[in-house]
Amino acid sequence: MTLYPVTAFLTALLAFGIGVFSFLRNPRGDVNRRMGVLSLSVVFWSVFLGFMFLSKTAQAGLRATRLLQVGATFIPITYFHAVLALMGLKAQKRSWLILGYLVTIPLAGLCFTPLYIRGVTYQSLTQCYYPVAGPLQPLYMFLFFLYPGIAWIWMSRLFPRATGLRKNQILYILIASVIGFIGGSSTFPLWHGIQIPPLGTHVVLLSTAIIAIPILWYRFAEVTVAMARTVVFLMVYALVLGLPLLAALSWQSQLEQSLGTRWWVWLWVLCALLAGVAHSVNLYFQRLAENRLLAQRRRYHETLRRASVGMTRIRALPRLLKLIVCILTRTMRLSHASLYLFDPAQQRYVPMVSRGIEKHLVGVTVGPDQILIRYLQDHKDAVVTEEILLRLQQGSSAPLRDLADELRQLEAGCVIPSFVRDHLKGFVVIGDKRLDRVYTDEDLKVLMTLANQAALAIENAEFYEAEKERQAVMFHSAQLASLGTLAASMGHQINNRFHAECIVAGGHRAFLKSVDLKSVSAPVQEAIQKTIVGLEKIEKDAIRGGDVVKTFLNFAKPGKMERLDFGEIVRLTTELVQYRVKFEEIDFEWALEESLPLMEANKNQLTEVFYNLIANSYDAIKNKEGVIQKGELTLPTAHDYKGKVSLRVTCFTKNSNHWLKIVVQDNGIGVRPEDLPKLFVPFFTTKASSQKGTGLGLYIIKKIIESHWGEIEVSSVYAEGTSFTIRLPGVSSQARKEAS
Numbered sequence: 001m002t003l004y005p006v007t008a009f010l011t012a013l014l015a016f017g018i019g020v021f022s023f024l025r026n027p028r029g030d031v032n033r034r035m036g037v038l039s040l041s042v043v044f045w046s047v048f049l050g051f052m053f054l055s056k057t058a059q060a061g062l063r064a065t066r067l068l069q070v071g072a073t074f075i076p077i078t079y080f081h082a083v084l085a086l087m088g089l090k091a092q093k094r095s096w097l098i099l100g101y102l103v104t105i106p107l108a109g110l111c112f113t114p115l116y117i118r119g120v121t122y123q124s125l126t127q128c129y130y131p132v133a134g135p136l137q138p139l140y141m142f143l144f145f146l147y148p149g150i151a152w153i154w155m156s157r158l159f160p161r162a163t164g165l166r167k168n169q170i171l172y173i174l175i176a177s178v179i180g181f182i183g184g185s186s187t188f189p190l191w192h193g194i195q196i197p198p199l200g201t202h203v204v205l206l207s208t209a210i211i212a213i214p215i216l217w218y219r220f221a222e223v224t225v226a227m228a229r230t231v232v233f234l235m236v237y238a239l240v241l242g243l244p245l246l247a248a249l250s251w252q253s254q255l256e257q258s259l260g261t262r263w264w265v266w267l268w269v270l271c272a273l274l275a276g277v278a279h280s281v282n283l284y285f286q287r288l289a290e291n292r293l294l295a296q297r298r299r300y301h302e303t304l305r306r307a308s309v310g311m312t313r314i315r316a317l318p319r320l321l322k323l324i325v326c327i328l329t330r331t332m333r334l335s336h337a338s339l340y341l342f343d344p345a346q347q348r349y350v351p352m353v354s355r356g357i358e359k360h361l362v363g364v365t366v367g368p369d370q371i372l373i374r375y376l377q378d379h380k381d382a383v384v385t386e387e388i389l390l391r392l393q394q395g396s397s398a399p400l401r402d403l404a405d406e407l408r409q410l411e412a413g414c415v416i417p418s419f420v421r422d423h424l425k426g427f428v429v430i431g432d433k434r435l436d437r438v439y440t441d442e443d444l445k446v447l448m449t450l451a452n453q454a455a456l457a458i459e460n461a462e463f464y465e466a467e468k469e470r471q472a473v474m475f476h477s478a479q480l481a482s483l484g485t486l487a488a489s490m491g492h493q494i495n496n497r498f499h500a501e502c503i504v505a506g507g508h509r510a511f512l513k514s515v516d517l518k519s520v521s522a523p524v525q526e527a528i529q530k531t532i533v534g535l536e537k538i539e540k541d542a543i544r545g546g547d548v549v550k551t552f553l554n555f556a557k558p559g560k561m562e563r564l565d566f567g568e569i570v571r572l573t574t575e576l577v578q579y580r581v582k583f584e585e586i587d588f589e590w591a592l593e594e595s596l597p598l599m600e601a602n603k604n605q606l607t608e609v610f611y612n613l614i615a616n617s618y619d620a621i622k623n624k625e626g627v628i629q630k631g632e633l634t635l636p637t638a639h640d641y642k643g644k645v646s647l648r649v650t651c652f653t654k655n656s657n658h659w660l661k662i663v664v665q666d667n668g669i670g671v672r673p674e675d676l677p678k679l680f681v682p683f684f685t686t687k688a689s690s691q692k693g694t695g696l697g698l699y700i701i702k703k704i705i706e707s708h709w710g711e712i713e714v715s716s717v718y719a720e721g722t723s724f725t726i727r728l729p730g731v732s733s734q735a736r737k738e739a740s
Helices: 004-025 030-054 058-087 094-112 137-161 164-185 201-216 223-250 252-259 263-293 295-313 317-332 371-379 385-394 398-409 441-514 522-556 566-577 603-630 697-707 735-739
Strands: 117-123 128-133 337-343 348-355 414-420 423-430 561-564 587-592 599-602 644-654 657-666 711-717 721-729
Touching (some): 004 030, 058 137, 094 137, 164 201, 317 337, 371 398, 371 414, 561 566, 603 721, 697 711
Antiparallel strands (some): 117 128, 644 657
16 A cells, blocks of 8 residues: 555545635635635545545546546636635636636546546556546646646736735745646656656645635735745654654564564654654744744844833823834834724724824724724724735625725724723724735734733823822812911901901091081191091992902802802802903903703802803903914904903703703914813913913813713814803703713
């Protein structure tokens, strides 16, 4: 018995497994179906090839030969069909396909006639009955080389234009099919009596395995790496196992004399030991070869691993985000990269940092209900655009088409998700590698590790930022409380002084009025009358000063939630803000809709909100006046410009609940578009001097509104003005409960 039937049956077994796996993976995919049909042809050919090599009679050999040739006749055209489907050329080359089947099907039927197979003869080279060619057998040989050759030419033309995975895929298929068809053609010489053994049938097994790789798997190794692994494997096992086996076969008689008729048992034991040694040696030399071929890739993998460990020490969130994107683009030589994080305010994933992207991609956001986000959450793995496109070619489906469209819109070569406790924190969109290399499985593993470490680092940085904000708010609250206590103490003392001045001035004024001035000269009478008028003014100012102190004392009292009318907040706000804003310089108006619902609120906190908003509007107006005076802003009616601030309160219904809508609007300098998203960010200020603003005012306003189950929005046009819209629930509804 020779090795020919063993490799034939192994080829049949492997081809059957590949065909079943390919078909079951996507039964509707055209490429998968074509691969299944090709595998079936190879199975049919190789099974009966094995029976032919085992044949001991001419009748058995002829039967096996006719059946194997049926499968062999279909291999060229089914291979051609599979390549067309894989390359997307099926529609363009349809005529070639139809012609091939029109010739192949009748030729397969002729396998059972002497026109194709004249008979069989015993061949000592194969130790079996081998077919003798009929007059039509050269036609099969012509088809055997024609259709694969045409497919190779078309693939060679596509290869220079292909990139990434597609380029690798074409190269794999070319190499594997050339090996397979050359190996299969080694059976032809003996058909015509040429004494050349069909040794090539052994390598058909190898080509079947190689051609399945780019069809069934997407993250396959680059061809150079795969070839290096294969060469090392063959050399090591040929030396470690092949030489002892060859020596044993050569010295068979000597081994039988020394070890007995069961000498092969010792050979098995030796081969088992040598197989373990060969495995270790193979791994060692494969690592050496890969380290030499992939030296650059291993370096940037190590850089990314070190970066993933070091980034957890960075506390500043903006710096951390920029560092992540910078490391990725520089280390991997990417065309572009963007880091997206979930924004609770917008309820979308927004780009936080980008590098190298086109202008039309700036500001593009991704919703949580989009197919890309659902895909990342379901698979929890990287998405490679080329893989999705290859899967689309194998079988179209609506979700995959939508996913491919979204990836194209983002111009993504790959999307790496960042998870924290199964929660999608964000993702990184990276472009193609500048060196036209594919994203290998090892690349994606390193990137996933980096992304998950980045998610933890981002969460730590966000916690640090939140703690910093909380400390700032606590300091602000403590400062207000201290000022409130100090104001209460000082206000009591100041109020006493005003009261004393009022009593003294009133007493002196009453005394002077009671004095008889008839005997006094006119100048003295005039002086006394002026003194009485002055004392009256002092008395009135003292009373007014006492009222001012009472207003501040009311504001300085610790606030609590209470049911109140919004008009009370407007009254307290206007009383306070008149000492900050010069109303005579601007037009200030406020309007309250009738029958506003009561609200449950902290009076002092809401007073602080509207005090700050009106004060900010006044500052924006003064800023605009200064810009106009400097000539930096030209307005059609600049000489008539006068600041305007309005506060309007209306009622509206939302989900059968009553809400208050408060709009504070001004015609001040406004906010530049790039600064508008940052207005509620802590420590961000648009004011020129740090003495004017700390950057906490609007942030605290937002927190106060949210603590009242409300919401605040801002719209602004630079040089035209700003409008703040606040919505607060009334106590007559269940809005607060729904919002909370």
